[in-house]
């Protein structure tokens with residue numbers, strides 16, 4: 001049996017001091033309010049350990065007393081993994097573990113603590129003359145521990161991979177307080193199971209990530225960026241294959257959006273006029289890195305060829321950093337402008353890249369059958385096969401009536417995703433939002449293996465209980 005709330009609070013204070021514990025409900029609010037405000041459950045307290053040793057002591061005590069702990073970093077997660085589920089948990093925010101332990105730009109790695117804000121990690125790398133290529137719209141608040149635990153992606157996954165592929169080593173505190181020191185900068189290490197990968201993407205269910213060694217890359221000399229008109233997702237796919245052939249791993253982004261998305265930008269966002277000379281049903285934002293000594297104009301040349309081959313109908317290449325920033329700002333504003341158009345139903349799904357056009361066609365038709373008049377707004381990382389498959393409410397419809405059909409719309413999309421061999425969570429994870437869905441859709445043997453790993457590392461079930469599994 002777990003301790004009473006008062007006993008938990010005094011136990012925490014004895015371990016972490018007054019400065020390391022927040023028990024006042026008002027002061028806890030910022031730690032309990034997640035970005036989409038879908039989950040509003042109180043916590044017993046918020047704990048803020050000052051260092052790894054304090055976190056170890058906290059875990060030892062919580063494990064002995066069966067006190068459930070919720071790891072939290074920047075609190076930007078979108079599936080409710082970092083906030084309470086039942087109200088008897090302690091949220092453990094690791095923002096005070098924010099030191100930079102080592103940077104070796106030439107060798108291409110740095111070791112930082114889990115509480116370092118992603119933007120700060122970018123700055124640390126840049127100051128040393130290197131790049132940490134994980135860019136998310138939430139990077140001003142998201143922290144390394146949360147980014148790794150949710151295996152975040154972003155806009156350059158195409159070239160550099162998601163958090164998992166950028167992680168060389170992990171240090172973690174286990175549920176019983178032991179420290180797993182998996183920090184290393186090895187590209188090759190075949191000494192048994194890849195334990196760091198257990199923690200990356202585990203959403204705090206197996207232990208606390210306290211530090212990580214991540215990959216750094218040379219800073220490109222320039223980026224060539226273009227917004228391209230394409231007639232359909234099929235044409236976008238052909239363009240993707242062609243650009244990849246011409247530019248290889250220098251192709252860092254290939255983002256898709258439809259005309260409705262651009263209309264939303266024009267109505268509610270940063271765009272004052274149409275981004276290209278002619279109106280198009282679909283647009284691609286493509287970017288190519290140019291390294292030191294590289295020849296300029298690779299993207300322009302490839303797009304001219306694509307124009308000649310009839311793959312694209314128009315294109316505008318950024319001529320200045322301001323042009324580029326505007327193109328990206330428009331892309332990154334998509335969620336925000338959509339929210340100004342009324343209620344929306346959202347899906348973060350992936351399929352093999354070749355199936356993206358089919359996903360969009362069949363997913364759109366399926367949801368239109370469920371909600372006539374719905375306005376599809378699919379956008380995102382087409383180059384990774386990952387589409388944020390969103391839908392805006394029909395014009396004039398009551399938002400509540402629209403959202404009442406969310407479950408049916410979800411079922412329609414997930415049926416298509418499953419049939420195409422895709423995933424119902426490409427970037428954001430499972431948390432509490434998609435837990436029941438995982439139970440329903442994931443291979444039962446895979447679920448058994450996940451439960452066995454959880455039971456082995458957290459036999460008392462104190463790590464983020466009820467999340468993911």
Ligand SMILES: Cc1cc2nc3c(=O)[nH]c(=O)nc-3n(C[C@H](O)[C@H](O)[C@H](O)COP(=O)(O)OP(=O)(O)OC[C@H]3O[C@@H](n4cnc5c(N)ncnc54)[C@H](O)[C@@H]3O)c2cc1C
Pocket residue numbers: 035070071072073074075076077078080081082094114135136137138141142143144145146147148149150151152153154155203204205207208209210427428431464
């Ligand atoms: C505006 C916006 C844009 C976003 N864009 C993207 C995007 O492009 N790509 C993408 O993949 N995601 C995106 N996200 C969601 C993304 O998951 C988070 O932004 C980020 O990766 C989470 O980091 P965080 O520090 O906020 O983690 P939190 O929200 O604090 O936690 C996320 C999960 O990790 C666990 N966790 C946190 N810290 C630790 C730790 N130290 N040890 C173990 N477990 C831990 C938590 O329990 C929770 O399950 C976006 C979110 C927002 C609000």
